[in-house]
Amino acid sequence: MSRIDPAVLEKALNLLPDRYRGPAGVVGVVKDGEVIARRAWGFADMERRLPMTTASRLPICSISKHMTCALLLDMFGDPAALDPLLQDLLPNFRGSLPRVADLCHNQSGLRDYWALTVLHGAVPEGLFTEAEGLRLLSQARYGHFPPGAHYSYSNGNFRLLAELIRRASGRDFGELLRERIFRPAAMTGAVLAADTRRTLDGVIGYEGNDTVGFVPARSGIFWFGDAGISASLDDMLAWERHIDTTRDDPASLYNRISVPVSFADGKPASYGYGIRRERIGGYDVTAHGGGLRGFCSYRMHIASERLSIVVIFNHEASAMRAAWSLMEAALGCRIGEDTVPAEGWTGLWLDEAQGLYLRTEEQKEGVRLYYATASSLCTLLSEGTARARDVTLRREDGRLLMERPGENLSVAARPVVPMEWAGGAEIAGSYVSEEIGARLEIEARDGAAYVGFEGMLGRGPVERMYPLAKDLWVITTRRSMDAAPPGDWTVQIRRDHAGSVSGLRLGCWLARNIDYQRI
Numbered sequence: 001m002s003r004i005d006p007a008v009l010e011k012a013l014n015l016l017p018d019r020y021r022g023p024a025g026v027v028g029v030v031k032d033g034e035v036i037a038r039r040a041w042g043f044a045d046m047e048r049r050l051p052m053t054t055a056s057r058l059p060i061c062s063i064s065k066h067m068t069c070a071l072l073l074d075m076f077g078d079p080a081a082l083d084p085l086l087q088d089l090l091p092n093f094r095g096s097l098p099r100v101a102d103l104c105h106n107q108s109g110l111r112d113y114w115a116l117t118v119l120h121g122a123v124p125e126g127l128f129t130e131a132e133g134l135r136l137l138s139q140a141r142y143g144h145f146p147p148g149a150h151y152s153y154s155n156g157n158f159r160l161l162a163e164l165i166r167r168a169s170g171r172d173f174g175e176l177l178r179e180r181i182f183r184p185a186a187m188t189g190a191v192l193a194a195d196t197r198r199t200l201d202g203v204i205g206y207e208g209n210d211t212v213g214f215v216p217a218r219s220g221i222f223w224f225g226d227a228g229i230s231a232s233l234d235d236m237l238a239w240e241r242h243i244d245t246t247r248d249d250p251a252s253l254y255n256r257i258s259v260p261v262s263f264a265d266g267k268p269a270s271y272g273y274g275i276r277r278e279r280i281g282g283y284d285v286t287a288h289g290g291g292l293r294g295f296c297s298y299r300m301h302i303a304s305e306r307l308s309i310v311v312i313f314n315h316e317a318s319a320m321r322a323a324w325s326l327m328e329a330a331l332g333c334r335i336g337e338d339t340v341p342a343e344g345w346t347g348l349w350l351d352e353a354q355g356l357y358l359r360t361e362e363q364k365e366g367v368r369l370y371y372a373t374a375s376s377l378c379t380l381l382s383e384g385t386a387r388a389r390d391v392t393l394r395r396e397d398g399r400l401l402m403e404r405p406g407e408n409l410s411v412a413a414r415p416v417v418p419m420e421w422a423g424g425a426e427i428a429g430s431y432v433s434e435e436i437g438a439r440l441e442i443e444a445r446d447g448a449a450y451v452g453f454e455g456m457l458g459r460g461p462v463e464r465m466y467p468l469a470k471d472l473w474v475i476t477t478r479r480s481m482d483a484a485p486p487g488d489w490t491v492q493i494r495r496d497h498a499g500s501v502s503g504l505r506l507g508c509w510l511a512r513n514i515d516y517q518r519i
Helices: 006-019 061-076 079-089 100-104 113-119 130-138 155-169 173-182 233-245 253-257 319-331
Strands: 024-031 034-045 206-209 213-216 229-231 275-280 283-292 295-302 307-313 347-351 356-363 366-370 376-382 385-388 391-396 399-404 409-415 429-433 438-445 448-455 463-469 472-477 487-495 501-508 511-518
Touching (some): 006 024, 006 319, 024 233, 024 319, 061 079, 061 155, 061 229, 061 253, 061 283, 079 100, 079 155, 100 155, 113 130, 113 511, 130 155, 155 173, 229 233, 233 295, 295 319, 307 319, 347 399, 347 463, 366 391, 376 391
Antiparallel strands (some): 024 034, 024 307, 206 213, 275 283, 283 295, 295 307, 347 356, 347 409, 356 366, 366 376, 385 391, 391 399, 399 409, 429 438, 429 511, 438 448, 448 463, 463 472, 472 487, 487 501, 501 511
16 A cells, blocks of 8 residues: 655645636545545635635535435445336336436436537526426437447436435435435535525635636526535545445445446446546546536545545636546556657548547647547557547548447447538528427528527527538537536438438437437
């Protein structure tokens, strides 16, 4: 077991406020069951000049997910105990219904409901209640893959888990968290704070960055199961100490949610019960991060070293990379590989099975891949292979081959010829999706194309869309109700036998292959 050099860790801690610039942050480190570092800097509210403290409660964002799963196991033992209740929550589902375990492992195939809010006309700062969340989820007819086949991040999985727990127990979800998760771990300040319109302890979240400035973030979301927990740094360090205290008990909640999981075909899965299992810097790590508008969080646990790290910002810098820097300092490891300039990798590709475009861009540090919600920098391993975190790229017979083992996904993408300009007049018009019960309108204005979405949440703002190739477009969603937003939507134009535009297929990484018919 490694010994930590206090001076090296202190230096890494001192660098955080400048490297991850923003209004404020909190960070803590637990080693061998003891808190060896605890920091809070900056201001919880810059206008009121209210300092951030280790007792200030902030949204822990998607870190909430593993606590939802821990509560489920604590109360019911086996996720299968709740399987009979799931049909009532997905009454319109026509495919093979996922198991509750599939929800826990992000293997349900259900499209992410926060991505779908964009297609249903949501305004980024609009109100989204618990009831609307359940209503949107209940409309699902199909998933974008069969349950258990692949991994796809879906916040709605955990919203459904929370609802199942509430219905099966007849109890308030927040009370159950307090009674069975927070109290045993001595998380004295932690609460379920579902309504993001109300701040705790005066803490404000901020959008923006150090280049353009920071403005208070506004949100009207009710989080429930997929997020919603607010806790102080002291609370989160108490949770990590509780994990260490119960480390030798196979029946402890953290040990139970950390067990290996697999896909339906038996291949190991890197995500289960709301936490990610990874190999980072030569160590096996369980971790999860998250983001809400104005906040970013990350916590990680290295069981072999009895080491935990927690980072939370009230702005949207990378809490994950901040935590990684502290892990490097604490264990003397190195995360990442040497970069090599890339040549000949720039290209545009189409993953026909997922209905998503890929773009590769050669850079001096390697190959930049644009595919999921955020780009990945892939390091060159050989002339024809590049790798990033859980992604491997190869070029073979004119195609781009991509392996994503954490998602149990193999992609053979065909090249497409980029198009510099298309005015959009040919595709302008109204379209309707029977599957999700939503509409969209494409307008072409003097050489520029725009799209507006409409559905159960109203009539959303228009967004720009741009041509990629013949009959292939992209819609760039950079702000939505959730943070991070779904990012790029791939639009594939469909034509009839006469060559006229008859419909389109729309999808992003979080919500794929949604058909629209032209009206």
